Each structure stands twice: as structure tokens, then as C-alpha cells.
Amino acid sequence: MAKQLIMPPDDLAARLDYMRKVRMWNADALETRKVYVQTFGCQQNEADSEKYLGMAVDMGYEPTDTPDNADLIIVNTCAIREHAEKKALSIIGQYKHVKAKNKDLIIGVCGCMVAQEHRREELKMKYPYVTFTLGTASLHHLPRVLWEAIESKKRLITADSTEDFTETVAEGMPVRRGSDYRAWVSIMYGCNNFCSYCIVPYVRGRERSRDKADIITEVRKLVSEGYKDITLLGQNVNSYGKGTDTDFADLLAEIDTIEGDFWLRFMTSHPKDASHKLIDVMANGKHIAHQFHLPLQSGSDPVLKAMNRHYDMERYMDSVRYMREKMPDVTITSDIIVGFPGETEEQFEETLKALADVRFDMLYSFIYSPRKGTPAAEKEQVPDVVKGNRFDRLLAAQNEIALSKNQPLVGATLRVLCDGVSKGDESVYSGRTEGNKIVFFKGTSDMIGNFVNVEINKAEAFALWGDIQK
Ligand code: SAH
Ligand code: SF4
Ligand code: F3S
Numbered sequence: 142m143a144k145q146l147i148m149p150p151d152d153l154a155a156r157l158d159y160m161r162k163v164r165m166w167n168a169d170a171l172e173t174r175k176v177y178v179q180t181f182g183c184q185q186n187e188a189d190s191e192k193y194l195g196m197a198v199d200m201g202y203e204p205t206d207t208p209d210n211a212d213l214i215i216v217n218t219c220a221i222r223e224h225a226e227k228k229a230l231s232i233i234g235q236y237k238h239v240k241a242k243n244k245d246l247i248i249g250v251c252g253c254m255v256a257q258e259h260r261r262e263e264l265k266m267k268y269p270y271v272t273f274t275l276g277t278a279s280l281h282h283l284p285r286v287l288w289e290a291i292e293s294k295k296r297l298i299t300a301d302s303t304e305d306f307t308e309t310v311a312e313g314m315p316v317r318r319g320s321d322y323r324a325w326v327s328i329m330y331g332c333n334n335f336c337s338y339c340i341v342p343y344v345r346g347r348e349r350s351r352d353k354a355d356i357i358t359e360v361r362k363l364v365s366e367g368y369k370d371i372t373l374l375g376q377n378v379n380s381y382g383k384g385t386d387t388d389f390a391d392l393l394a395e396i397d398t399i400e401g402d403f404w405l406r407f408m409t410s411h412p413k414d415a416s417h418k419l420i421d422v423m424a425n426g427k428h429i430a431h432q433f434h435l436p437l438q439s440g441s442d443p444v445l446k447a448m449n450r451h452y453d454m455e456r457y458m459d460s461v462r463y464m465r466e467k468m469p470d471v472t473i474t475s476d477i478i479v480g481f482p483g484e485t486e487e488q489f490e491e492t493l494k495a496l497a498d499v500r501f502d503m504l505y506s507f508i509y510s511p512r513k514g515t516p517a518a519e520k521e522q523v524p525d526v527v528k529g530n531r532f533d534r535l536l537a538a539q540n541e542i543a544l545s546k547n548q549p550l551v552g553a554t555l556r557v558l559c560d561g562v563s564k565g566d567e568s569v570y571s572g573r574t575e576g577n578k579i580v581f582f583k584g585t586s587d588m589i590g591n592f593v594n595v596e597i598n599k600a601e602a603f604a605l606w607g608d609i610q611k
Contacts, residue, residue: 147352148281148311159284160200166291167201176202177211181229182219184408185345185374186252188325189280190217193251195315196283204317208239213247213287218254220340222510226254233268240270247290249283251275256301256344259513265298276301278330278346281311306331306346312355322558322590323370324363328356328392332376334411336438337449338481340512341376348380353392357399364401369592370558370573373407379414390419397426402592404430404558404575412437413451415460424467430575431468435460436476440495441488444481448517454495461499472576474503479535480528481509482520489531496538502546502576504539508532540602547578547600554596554610555580559588579604 511518570584
């Protein structure tokens with residue numbers, strides 16, 4: 142395991158100094174400067190954006206919910222599929238007009254997309270109004286880069302340093318959370334798995350874990366502040382602490398001893414090392430939600446091999462069986478990719494069979510998108526029409542399964558964490574169950590952010606409906 146730097150104190154001092162400089166510069170402004178942060182991608186990016194916003198607020202910016210009146214725009218990008226990159230680039234393109242109205246506007250493009258050299262080049266050449274880029278591993282350099290941009294009025298389009306990309310775990314950053322009852326807590330960064338289709342290891346760097354004590358302190362604080370749904374984040378949480386004398390199951394068990402009324406979740410777990418030990422900790426836990434997101438990707442062993450996933454269907458089914466044995470109420474969800482290079486009709490049908498065998502509560506399905514620099518992108522591709530057809534068949538199969546998983550819940554009373562008014566009807570509220578299923582019910586505003594009991598009276602594939610029980 143690489144040597145791990147937990148933010149050397151010199152860096153921390155320098156960072157605080159840059160923050161102070163920007164804060165003083167902002168204090169001199171006639172009008173309070175505003176920051177707008179836009180996030181694409183996964184929960185990891187959401188968690189990073191909360192740090193970007195936290196740092197910006199600490200440096201004297203006021204959050205705004207529109208880019209039009211912002212003085213600092215941060216676009217936190219995703220590179221997982223081509224669509225995600227296109228969306229980000231199109232939004233960045235629109236900021237040209239905002240910049241035209243405010244020449245002092247600073248635009249930073251951060252996150253996974255800009256960790257790729259060809260995207261940085263593209264931003265440099267075609268998006269001259271973008272001020273700076275920061276890769277995922279450079280997040281903690283925002284104060285310095287911002288100050289340099291302010292002082293020099295130059296563009297700073299740079300890559301992550303090798304040290305940041307492979308070793309640094311930055312601690313002590315201010316966080317501005319998007320919710321006061323649901324929270325993300327990153328426990329590790331990066332990924333070493335190199336699944337053959339995936340860009341993440343190239344854009345998020347090598348696996349590095351946070352110190353256990355730091356994580357526990359953060360969760361303890363969240364619980365004392367009233368947070369009720371806490372998700373531990375990592376690209377492969379099972380890699381937590383690799384090379385040390387602790388592991389993810391131990392971490393989870395220790396966090397579970399924290400007193401309070403909260404759900405504890407984690408994502409994502411890789412099937413190759415989702416252990417019985419981890420499942421036992423979940424089953425015996427007090428706070429750990431009986432919900433497991435275990436991305437299968439494909440139901441065909443040769444495709445799993447070509448994907449470099451290091452497990453087969455037998456191994457996967459063993460985890461599923463053990464989970465259901467220890468936690469009969471467990472909700473199991475997954476990710477599937479259709480149209481991986483070389484996937485045959487028979488191999489796709491094996492995925493349909495896997496769906497029927499496992500019976501997932503929910504599925505996130507994706508059409509394979511070639512990612513530059515990954516091995517699978519070089520292989521012969523499945524035609525788009527075939528991909529589309531398989532995608533539709535997968536969705537249809539899963540809809541039936543999801544409905545049949547939800548229907549038996551009619552008549553049950555479930556504990557639901559209320560999120561707020563649903564879109565479209567002001568008297569209907571929505572929330573999430575321990576298994577992360579969406580529930581709609583007639584509610585009142587005092588329920589937001591609190592647990593309520595809902596008796597389910599209707600079930601569809603994607604949601605449940607019910608009445609509040611006192
Ligand atoms: N670290 C997590 C997943 C991260 S990406 C894990 O290993 O499970 C989330 C999902 O995006 C993946 O599970 C996969 O299903 C999908 N995905 C990743 N790369 C993709 C690609 N090139 N095309 C389509 N889907 C992809
Ligand atoms: Fe990508 Fe595989 Fe790492 Fe998940 S485990 S982030 S799919 S390389
Ligand atoms: Fe996207 Fe990066 Fe997450 S590529 S899915 S934002 S790790």
C-alpha cells in the first residue's frame with residue numbers, strides 16, 4: 142500500500158493562509174460575492190461539492206441558487222459515460238453568456254472529467270472563459286488556485302499532482318451540507334480495480350483510506366446534530382483500510398456503536414470482496430440499514446471476466462443467499478451494463494436469467510459507453526440498436542420484478558424518513574424507507590427530516606403509497 146499522507150500540517154497552514162487572503166479580498170467588495178456550485182455524477186461528487194461550497198463560504202462567498210448572479214461558478218463534473226460529459230460541456234458552454242455580462246466572473250471546472258488530459262485541452266482551447274480546473278484529488282487546493290486566479294488574472298488549467306492522486310487524504314475541510322438530516326461521509330478515495338469499461342480509476346486515483354478516528358468523529362458529530370441517514374462513501378468500501386490491521390466490517394461495527402436514532406448505509410461494495418463478515422456485522426447492527434447495493438454488471442461469467450470483475454455468478458449468488466439468510470428483510474439493488482463489447486444475445490439472456498434468480502428490489506441499468514483510455518473501448522463494439530433493444534428488455538423484466546417485490550409490502554407499516562412535499566401536489570409528502578424505497582403519503586411540514594410510520598396501501602414498481610400511522 143502506498144504511503145499515506147494525511148494532509149501535512151505545512152499544507153494545512155498554507156491552505157488556511159490562502160483562505161484568509163481570499164476572505165480579506167471578499168471583505169473589501171462593495172457587494173457580497175456569490176458562489177454557485179453545480180454537481181454532476183455520483184454521491185462522491187455530491188460530497189465533494191459540499192466541500193467546495195464549504196470552502197467558498199468560509200472564504201466569504203454567499204451561496205446562490207442561480208449562476209446568473211454568481212461571481213464564482215464551480216462545475217463539478219462526471220466522466221462515467223459520454224452523456225455525462227456532454228451534459229457538463231453543454232452547461233459550461235452556456236456560461237459564456239454569464240461571463241459576457243460579468244467579466245470578473247471566475248469559472249472553475251472540477252471533478253472527474255477534467256482529470257483527463259484531452260478534456261483539459263478541450264477546455265483550454267474551446268472554452269476560453271473557464272478560469273481554472275481542479276481534478277478530484279486536488280479539491281483541497283481550491284483556496285490556492287482561486288487566490289492565484291484572482292491575483293494573476295491568468296487561467297490555470299492543470300492536472301492533479303502525482304502525490305495528491307496516489308497518496309493524499311485531505312482532512313479538515315469545511316463542509317456545507319445540502320441537507321440537515323441526510324449526510325454523505327467519504328471514508329476512502331480512489332479505486333484500484335480497473336474494471337475494463339470504467340474511467341474511475343483513471344480520474345479518481347489510487348485507493349487511500351481516511352483515518353478511522355476522523356471518520357468516527359465526523360459521524361458522531363453528525364448524529365449529535367440530528368442527522369438521521371448517514372451514508373459512508375467509497376468506490377469500493379470493502380477496500381477500506383487495506384494494508385492496515387483494520388477493515389470495512391470493523392469500521393462499520395465501530396460506527397454502529399454510536400448512540401442515537403439514525404440509519405447507517407454504505408456504497409459501493411464490490412461483489413468480489415463483499416464478505417460474510419460484513420453481512421454478519423450488518424445483520425447484528427443496531428443502526429445499519431438492511432439495504433445492500435451490490436453492482437452485478439452482467440449475469441454472464443465470460444462477460445464478467447472480460448470486465449475484469451474477479452467474481453462469477455456462483456460467488457455473487459452465495460452473497461445474495463447469505464444476505465437473505467441473515468437478513469430476510471434486506472433490500473438488494475444493483476447496477477447492470479448492457480452492450481459491453483462482445484456481449485452476445487445468449488450472454489445478455491444470462492443477465493435476464495440472473496435478474497430472475499436474484500430478484501433485485503431496484504436496478505440501475507446503463508448502456509455501455511466507451512471511455513477513452515480504457516481497455517474495453519478498444520474492442521469491437523455492439524451496435525447501438527442492439528444495445529437499445531437489450532436495454533428496453535432489461536427494464537421491462539426488472540419492472541415486473543420490482544412490482545412483485547413491492548406488492549407484498551401492502552398492509553405493512555414502514556418507518557419512513559420524510560423528505561418533503563412531492564412534486565405536483567402540495568399535500569403529498571415523500572420519504573424513503575430503510576431499504577431506500579420511495580413512499581408517498583399525506584403529510585405536514587413538521588414531518589420533514591423526521592421518521593414517520595406509514596401504512597402502505599398501494600405499490601408500484603418504483604414507489605409505494607400509504608397513510609401516516611400515529
Ligand atoms: N464503484 C462502483 C460504481 C461506480 S460507477 C462499483 O464498482 O460498483 C457506477 C456504475 O456505472 C457502475 O456500477 C456501472 O454499472 C456503470 N458504468 C461504469 N462505467 C460505465 C461505462 N463505461 N458505460 C456504462 N456504464 C458504466
Ligand atoms: Fe469502476 Fe470497477 Fe472501480 Fe467500480 S470497482 S469504480 S466499476 S473500476
Ligand atoms: Fe462520475 Fe466520477 Fe462519480 S466519473 S460517477 S462523478 S466517481
